[in-house]
Amino acid sequence: MVQRKVPAVVIRRLPMYLRALERLDPKEVPIVSSEDIARMVGTSSGQVRKDLSYFGVFGKHGVGYQVYFLKEELRRILKLDREIKVGLIGAGNLGAALVRYHQKSKDHRPLEIVAVFDIDENKVGKKIADVEIFHMNDLTRKIAELNIRMMILAFPAEGVQAVVDQCIASGVKAFLNFVPVSLKVPEGVKVQTSDVTLELQSLVYYT
Amino acid sequence: MVQRKVPAVVIRRLPMYLRALERLDPKEVPIVSSEDIARMVGTSSGQVRKDLSYFGVFGKHGVGYQVYFLKEELRRILKLDREIKVGLIGAGNLGAALVRYHQKSKDHRPLEIVAVFDIDENKVGKKIADVEIFHMNDLTRKIAELNIRMMILAFPAEGVQAVVDQCIASGVKAFLNFVPVSLKVPEGVKVQTSDVTLELQSLVYYT
DNA sequence: TTATGTGAAGAGTTTCACAGCA
DNA sequence: TGCTGTGAAACTCTTCACATAA
Known part of the structure; x- marks a missing residue:
């Protein structure tokens, strides 16, 4: 030890x-x-x-x-002995697929996606796999209200850093980032970026 | 140098x-x-x-x-100075989102998803973002025909290894794997696994 | 006898700092 | 003078091998 x-x-x-x-x-x-x-x-x-x-x-x-x-x-x-509330920003193709995929997978517990956020008014109020979509204006409030500590980022690259800063200020401690940008976060906050395009491109080297 | x-x-x-x-x-x-x-x-x-x-x-x-x-x-x-033909197996939520996401992204070139494969007869013949869906029975034939060197794996975990072996035998050299299993591949073949559940779980440690 | 737990060696990566060229 | 290219040092991670405990 x-x-x-x-x-x-x-x-x-x-x-x-x-x-x-x-x-x-x-x-x-x-x-x-x-x-x-x-x-x-x-x-x-x-x-x-x-x-x-x-x-x-x-x-x-x-x-x-x-x-x-x-x-x-x-x-x-791993702190997986308690429920963990996760949020997801971006109710597009990728975001929706991630929510559905996560809800369906057997070993998703104790991670629970409790809120999806989007800027599109038309999507607000609807649900993806039983998870309600909220407007981005409610981001800060909902993070606090639902006690969200982790956020999945799955929206187009515009203004990601500002959104991330907002999340951190509201108490988010870890991000799973699907947006193809490099993020700056303070000590104590963890970002894991998953960039499909980058991964595909680096794989080409080995073909 | x-x-x-x-x-x-x-x-x-x-x-x-x-x-x-x-x-x-x-x-x-x-x-x-x-x-x-x-x-x-x-x-x-x-x-x-x-x-x-x-x-x-x-x-x-x-x-x-x-x-x-x-x-x-x-x-x-990176060998990105020529066109690279990519296939994708699994026309479900994730697979479809990946195809659409890739087609939409500006820097996707010169990587071209040229075929989607699925076992579901009802999906065969349809298209996702202009990419035709073929039946898994045609996998080997289409890989050779279209000269596919890279494969994206985005289908449920059943029998992945067998599918991978089939791909390798047909000439696939690199895999981007979204299936939550560890794959065995021979020397000279590269696998990059992206496992959302695993990534979320390890992030919890830092919250 | 068997399979763990762990220092120590080895391999792989990053950082440093400076010589060298435009 | 300014910024590259690169050995060497520092650091991180993996592998090894064996003392140790059941």
């Missing part, structure tokens, strides 16, 4: 381990080895053990890990 | 530099410094210079980089 600064890469792998464990039935497979987990997520057993060691001691020498226990621990570490 | 193995991170940054340069009008801004580029993409000037140094010498000491020239060079390095 080290509990120094945990590398961001490690944090990105923990949900993979969690998902692998969730595919297992604890009644049939009550115990797994780091090797088992590694095989399921496509990494090495050493890496699994090292990653876990940042947070404590979870296994038994010569035995392995208790599936149920390790799952609980991973959820606790 | 080094031209050893180029780190994957470098390849992922080059399209960002390219996009930054494309935002500039070469008539107004014919020359940029590494510092200018760094500011636009949110990195350091040293990193920009180091990254470029893997591929050759593109700037002039004391002056900077000629925008037009550097753009051309970046396109050449």
